Amino acid sequence: MHIVVCIKQVPETRDVAMDPDKGVLRRSEAAGKLNPFDLYAVEAAVGIKEKLTGRVTAITMGPPQAEQVIRESFLMGTDEGVLLSDPAFAGADTLATAFTLARGISLLDRPDLIICGIQTTDGDTGQVGPGIAEFLGLPHASYVRSIREITREGLLVEQDLGDRIAIVSLPYPCLITVGKGIGQPRLPSFRRLLATKDFPVVTWGSKELGFGDEVYFGLDGSPTQVERIFPPKIEREQIIFEDGDLARQLYQKLVELKFVG
Amino acid sequence: MWGDGLAHLTIDRNRCNRCGLCLAACPFDALKMEKEIIVGDDCRLCRICIKECPQGAIAIRGRLEDRGNRSLYQGVMVVAEEFAGTIHPVTYELIGKGSQLAAASGQEVGCLLMGHNLRSQAEELLTYGLDWVYLCDHPALAHFRIEPYTACLAAAVDRAKPSTVLVGATPIGRSLAPRAAVRLRTGLTADCTMLEVRPDGELVQIRPAFGGNIMAQIVTRHHRPQMATVRYRVMDPAKAGPSRGRVIPLRLTETQLASSIQVLEVLPKAQEESITDAKVIIAGGRGLKRKQDMDLLRALAHSLGGQIASTRPLVEMGWVEHNRQIGLSGRTVRPQLLIACGISGAVQFAAGISSCETIIAINKDRRAPIFDVAHYGFVGDLYEIIPRLLTHLGKGGRINAL
Numbered sequence: 001m002h003i004v005v006c007i008k009q010v011p012e013t014r015d016v017a018m019d020p021d022k023g024v025l026r027r028s029e030a031a032g033k034l035n036p037f038d039l040y041a042v043e044a045a046v047g048i049k050e051k052l053t054g055r056v057t058a059i060t061m062g063p064p065q066a067e068q069v070i071r072e073s074f075l076m077g078t079d080e081g082v083l084l085s086d087p088a089f090a091g092a093d094t095l096a097t098a099f100t101l102a103r104g105i106s107l108l109d110r111p112d113l114i115i116c117g118i119q120t121t122d123g124d125t126g127q128v129g130p131g132i133a134e135f136l137g138l139p140h141a142s143y144v145r146s147i148r149e150i151t152r153e154g155l156l157v158e159q160d161l162g163d164r165i166a167i168v169s170l171p172y173p174c175l176i177t178v179g180k181g182i183g184q185p186r187l188p189s190f191r192r193l194l195a196t197k198d199f200p201v202v203t204w205g206s207k208e209l210g211f212g213d214e215v216y217f218g219l220d221g222s223p224t225q226v227e228r229i230f231p232p233k234i235e236r237e238q239i240i241f242e243d244g245d246l247a248r249q250l251y252q253k254l255v256e257l258k259f260v261g
Numbered sequence: 262m263w264g265d266g267l268a269h270l271t272i273d274r275n276r277c278n279r280c281g282l283c284l285a286a287c288p289f290d291a292l293k294m295e296k297e298i299i300v301g302d303d304c305r306l307c308r309i310c311i312k313e314c315p316q317g318a319i320a321i322r323g324r325l326e327d328r329g330n331r332s333l334y335q336g337v338m339v340v341a342e343e344f345a346g347t348i349h350p351v352t353y354e355l356i357g358k359g360s361q362l363a364a365a366s367g368q369e370v371g372c373l374l375m376g377h378n379l380r381s382q383a384e385e386l387l388t389y390g391l392d393w394v395y396l397c398d399h400p401a402l403a404h405f406r407i408e409p410y411t412a413c414l415a416a417a418v419d420r421a422k423p424s425t426v427l428v429g430a431t432p433i434g435r436s437l438a439p440r441a442a443v444r445l446r447t448g449l450t451a452d453c454t455m456l457e458v459r460p461d462g463e464l465v466q467i468r469p470a471f472g473g474n475i476m477a478q479i480v481t482r483h484h485r486p487q488m489a490t491v492r493y494r495v496m497d498p499a500k501a502g503p504s505r506g507r508v509i510p511l512r513l514t515e516t517q518l519a520s521s522i523q524v525l526e527v528l529p530k531a532q533e534e535s536i537t538d539a540k541v542i543i544a545g546g547r548g549l550k551r552k553q554d555m556d557l558l559r560a561l562a563h564s565l566g567g568q569i570a571s572t573r574p575l576v577e578m579g580w581v582e583h584n585r586q587i588g589l590s591g592r593t594v595r596p597q598l599l600i601a602c603g604i605s606g607a608v609q610f611a612a613g614i615s616s617c618e619t620i621i622a623i624n625k626d627r628r629a630p631i632f633d634v635a636h637y638g639f640v641g642d643l644y645e646i647i648p649r650l651l652t653h654l655g656k657g658g659r660i661n662a663l
Contacts, residue, residue, distance in 0.1 A: 095443055095447075095449070123470060126451065127438075134440045135443060141522070167525045168406075170522055226479050228478045229470075230475070231476070232469065232475075232612060238633075240640060246640075246641040247647075247648075247652075254654075
């Protein structure tokens with residue numbers, strides 16, 4: 001059983017800077033951490049490996065320092081790591097990101113299962129997982145909240161569809177995106193810190209991935225362009241009450257607005 | 262098939278009967294008849310052969326086409342969402358916004374409806390001012406399964422050639438739209454909260470990112486259609502009226518309808534009172550001192566016929582259930598009235614209340630950012646104001662039904 005888990009380094013906080021010329025986010029300034037939703041993806045992958053035996057490859061796209069999240073995943077039980085890193089990959093939208101990851105995955109031993117977090121905490125789109133599945137021509141199920149059965153042929157999962165739950169079976173190879181319901185992610189094992197110290201992380205750039213005639217890397221390969229980034233602003237008329245009997249004034253306001261009468 | 266997504270024009274050998282109509286139709290002489298039909302380098306992905314083929318054997322899994330001739334793509338297509346015969350309300354919001362966008366450029370607005378036994382729903386959708394409804398009605402579409410739904414959306418785009426495709430940012434929409442966008446090799450913007458159209462038809466898509474700390478304005482400059490998922494409860498729904506459009510059946514091949522996914526069961530999630538449906542919300546923040554002080558808010562909610570909600574810290578402390586959290590990492594709400602009690606109003610929270618009709622804030626700190634978003638700000642101690650407000654409400658008696 002070969003499982004690939006797609007992970008991402010996201011900023012430690014959501015306070016971010018932007019590149020005013022390119023209109024893209026400056027990622028290098030903020031310290032990074034593993035996307036919180038990816039902890040569940042790693043947990044699911046390692047959990048399945050333990051049940052069926054096999055190995056887990058963690059893959060990420062990002063700047064060289066994104067190797068850190070691969071190392072972090074080693075501490076949770078992944079076995080191999082691939083970092084897709086090249087200045088040409090920078091500024092990728094979700095299509096270009098999905099393409100690049102799909103390319104990287106297509107160079108690995110063919111996986112039975114690919115697992116992604118439901119979304120990241122920086123982009124919040126949740127689009128990359130389904131995009132990878134499409135580039136690779138695999139069935140996928142998003143928003144998997146629990147895995148009911150794991151067999152050698154496929155998975156039986158519960159999908160959270162908002163107001164309802166769908167119980168669906170998928171044959172391998174397939175892709176799922178997972179969130180909180182999957183179970184508490186294991187803590188990094190410090191025993192593994194020593195054991196994985198010499199685990200190699202393979203780095204591939206556009207030279208390794210840029211074969212064939214259909215290539216979408218980075219800003220140039222992205223159909224969407226960020227025109228500008230701006231802080232949210234709210235323009236509204238406002239009345240501030242500071243003096244007098246505030247409770248009475250509030251009550252009168254509710255009457256005036258016809259919420260009570 | 263493995264890696265198939267990276268291919269371009271494909272010919273299904275099992276369906277092809279070598280009739281040669283595609284060769285005759287191809288304006289670029291790109292097709293050759295050997296043992297099977299071979300697609301040459303001259304193929305410009307013009308799709309003429311696809312329409313010509315009586316066997317439905319030719320399909321496009323295209324490269325990122327330069328859809329340079331943007332005028333080929335016109336109007337707005339809304340992807341309807343349906344479950345068990347009921348249209349998801351976000352559909353009407355998309356139609357409302359889609360109609361505005363189409364009207365701005367004098368173009369058509371239509372809808373794609375996929376599922377099984379949905380003829381009457383398709384007719385009903387027409388009453389919302391649509392020019393057309395593509396109806397793909399087949400037992401294989403009874404449940405949402407990603408492969409046939411993606412094929413259906415891609416086929417509808419091929420037929421209708423819309424400039425803009427709007428999909429609800431629901432779990433299903435957020436699974437379907439990115440897959441379809443990759444198949445169509447076009448751009449998709451997630452979770453839009455504002456959409457405008459430029460005179461040249463370019464869609465200006467605005468969405469929150471980084472938990473609402475940043476708004477991003479995004480365009481899909483060279484590719485069509487321009488796809489966006491749109492947050493539920495942000496746009497104003499369309500209103501029903503007389504229908505003028507027509508229902509157009511959309512038929513898929515067995516290959517397009519095939520799926521390796523089996524839906525075994527669909528269960529309703531345990532009924533919860535959802536704050537996203539509430540007309541009145543009383544929300545608490547860190548200005549509350551103890552867990553039991555939430556009772557003060559519950560009493561106010563009770564007397565105004567509303568529900569309680571909170572900011573993230575209170576959820577993290579376990580004072581309030583997580584499904585009552587408002588904000589970027591919680592829910593977006595749009596009640597008629599929201600009273601924010603002891604809430605500072607960080608952007609993450611403010612992002613979740615931007616669509617409330619009326620916001621009243623009670624906070625001791627005059628500089629709290631909540632006063633920038635509130636319509637009516639009361640600078641004072643909630644522990645003094647709310648008990649006395651409850652007394653007034655007790656005397657006032659009747660609560661206006663909402």
